[in-house]
Amino acid sequence: MLEVALRHDWPGFSLDVGFRAPAAGVTALFGPSGCGKSTILAAVAGLLRPDAGRIALGDAVLFDHGGRRMVPAERRRCGMVFQDARLFPHLSVSGNLRYGLRRAPRGTTGPGFDEVVSLLGIEALLARRPAALSGGEKQRVALGRALLSRPAMLLMDEPLAALDAPRKAEVLPFLARLRQELSIPLLYVTHALEEVDQLADSLVLLAGGRVLASGAVEALAARTDLPMLAGRRDAGALLPCTVLAHDPARQLTRLGFPGGTLSVPLAPAPVGSTQRLRLRARDVAVATEEPRGLSVQNVLPVVLEALEPGAAGEAMLRLRAGPSLLLARVTLDSAHRLSLRPGQPLWALVKSVALAPRGPGA
Ligand SMILES: Nc1ncnc2c1ncn2[C@@H]1O[C@H](COP(=O)(O)OP(=O)(O)OP(=O)(O)O)[C@@H](O)[C@H]1O
Secondary structure (H helix, E strand, C coil), X not given: CEEEEEEEEECCEEEEEEEEECCCEEEXXXXXXXXXXXXXXXXXXXXXCCXXXXXXXXXXXXXXXXXXXXXCHHHCCEEEECCCCCCCCCCCHHHHHHHHHHHCCCXXXXXXHHHHHHHCCCHHHCCCCHHHCCHHHHHHHHHHHHHHXXXXXXEEECCCCCCCHHHHHHHHHHHHHHHHHCCCEEEEEECCHHHHHHHXXXXXXXXXXXXXXXXXXXXXXXXXXXXXXXXXXXCEEEEEEEEXXXXXXXXXXXXXXXXXXXXXXXXXXXXXXXXXXXXXXXXEEEECCXXXXXXXXXXXXXXXXXXEECCCCEEEEEEEECCEEEEEEXXXXXXXXXXXXXXXXXXXXXXXXXXXXXXXXX
């Protein structure tokens, strides 16, 4: 567990935050530009001495204002990956990776050179110089170098922000694999919610130097009171799903989630693997009776837990499907016409859904 409590003032900006990141898995720091994400990362890395607070990784106290403790950056064992890969231009890929390995403290264990090279799929690049790599390849090498230094935690500051969409799509699966393979905390700064959906296990939502909310990403995704999440057009629930079966003839994949099953367009994920699905509120409609003769693939029995105000003229419905919570966006007119009220059994109609490309263990 990484525990962070920090206060720091810059001229015209005050940061006052507290959160916990699980001992393994990705914790995303998410929020608009200037909300303090990079300042938090710098304080955790030991590159900034905060005005007050305490930072601890497990039993190791890295910073304690009260106890006058400030472990220097080089002894914190933080692997860092930035927006730009910051590789040494005069060294080959192999040389850059070996630099990471040389920084690993004596007596620490972790993945070896060959293991990291194969994990990141960079075998063919080893002899090249950084100038001859694409942006996505550079980022994979930067990740490899950080991993080989055997970090106690990985800090990533918008590692995909400088990449175009195809390069992002290339690097994301590697990040997902890292998340699975490593048993250290990964702090991941981003302002891209797609990355949060695909990678994060927990989320710290920041605005103006304060924590608006923090916790498991599925739980936060279903909250409608968080303007940054609920205000967007694709607000919705994140469901942990298992691939149950593929039906190539009908071009469908069947997914199970706690509380039901869903059919989605045929996905390449192997049967038995787990995937995370964002079920957008705008893709869910409701009926008071079981509908028949519909083109929609998915009709799920649910119970209306609550109606909450949505955008102008709209209501957000919180629907319970077993232990899972779904969101549906309907017009206020429909809510009145159907006399919707909490506790009412309904049918949720799910039109189109897309799987977030995320590796096993979602
Ligand atoms: N070295 C500094 N000196 C003075 N002010 C700073 C310094 N570093 C950051 N700030 C200010 O602190 C605030 C938070 O900055 P920070 O870089 O932590 O935000 P961020 O959420 O990472 O932003 P972005 O997403 O744009 O990178 C900003 O108002 C910024 O101008």
